[in-house]
Amino acid sequence: MTAYIFPGQGAQFTGMGKDLYESSAAAKTLFDEANDILGFDIKSVxxxxxxxxxKQTKVTQPAVFIHSVAVALSSNSFSPDMVAGHSLGEFSSLVANGALSFKDGLTLVSKRALAMQRACEINPSTMAAILGLDDAVVEEVCASIKEEIVVAANYNCPGQLVISGSLKGIEIACEKMKAAGAKRAMVLQVGGAFHSPLMEPAREELAAAIEATNFSQPRCAVYQNVNAKPSTDVASIKKNLVSQLTAPVRWTQSVQQMTADGAKTFIECGPGKVLQGLVKKISPEAEVSSL
Known part of the structure; x- marks a missing residue:
């Protein structure tokens, strides 16, 4: 079975999508439509x-989404048995598998980006990458910090977990992680504590937008970040999309579950190759490639 996977924020690069725009009529249509939906020339940026x-919030998330969806929908070979996306990439995966229209998906992604930005302004916060510790140890260290908010945010692959929290909480956590034997505990250059309770204001905003959006029955299961389980039920998909903002991205567990369910090949749709690298660390026997 073939799983198609979609990257999240951080995969963007200058010039992204230009070759696709110039070589594919289907992709060109989507890029041009995106400008109209967003009300500014994102294609030019x-x-x-x-x-x-x-890196502007209103640009980053829509840009990765547009590029990823255009890659999938302009390909004659796109035929998923299952899909998954990392954080923002979950929205790309839902458009690719027919659960959302391109217009509705992009509108939600834009609203999500701006809601997250506002939440970051309310609660100054950040994230840090922890390398070389077992997940259980990282979780234990986070739980030991009572006076600040610090949680596991991205389970990227074994030995690579991103934590999220208040500025002071992340500072304390990084020192404790190093003391616990982490190879690295590195604060990331991000705007806030994504996938943590500090995103609650954004979750409330996004919940209203998702509830008002029409979702269709997907053509195949989406393995969602919140629980790493396959879903084709529209109500569950919507609920999990909302929960995703304040809950961790269980990417390691999602890839493990897709592999257990028969995925032999993982094809990344969108900018970069980050997810392919993570898949190889989670399921070394899997075949990986880009669309």
Whole structure:
């Protein structure tokens, strides 16, 4: 079985999607439609913008989404048995598997990005990558910090877990992780504590937008970040999408479950190859490639 996987924020790069736009009529249509949906020329920023311009919240998430969906929907060979996306990538996967229209998916992604930005402004916060510790140890250290919010946020692959929390909490956690034997405990250059309770204001905003959006029966199961389980039930998909903002991304567990359910090949749709690298660390026997 073949699993198609979709990257999240951080996969963007200057010039992203330009070749696709110039070589595929189907992709060109989607890029042009995206400008109309968003009300600004995101295509120009993606093709010609600087790295700093691409880091703008209102640009980053829609840009990765547009590129990923265009790759999938403009391909004649796109035929998923299952899909999954890392954080933001879950929205890309839902458009690719027919659960959401491109317009509705992009509208939700844009609202999500802006809601997350507002939540970051309310609660200054950050994230850190912890390398070389077992998940259980990282969770234990986070739980030991009572006076601040610090939680496991991204289970990326064995030995690589990203934590999320208040500025002081992350500072304390990084020292404790090093003392516990972490190879690295590195604060990330991100705008806030994504996938943590500090995103609650964004979760409330996104919940209303998702509830008002029409979802269809997907053509195949989506393995969702919140529980790493396959779903084709529209009500469950919507509920899990909302929960995702304040809950951890269980990518390790999702890939393990897809492998257990028969996935032999993982094909990444979108900018970069980060997810392929993670899949190889989680399921070394899997075949990985880009669409």
């Amino acid at each position: 993606m093709f010609n913008g600087t790295a700093d311009e691409l």
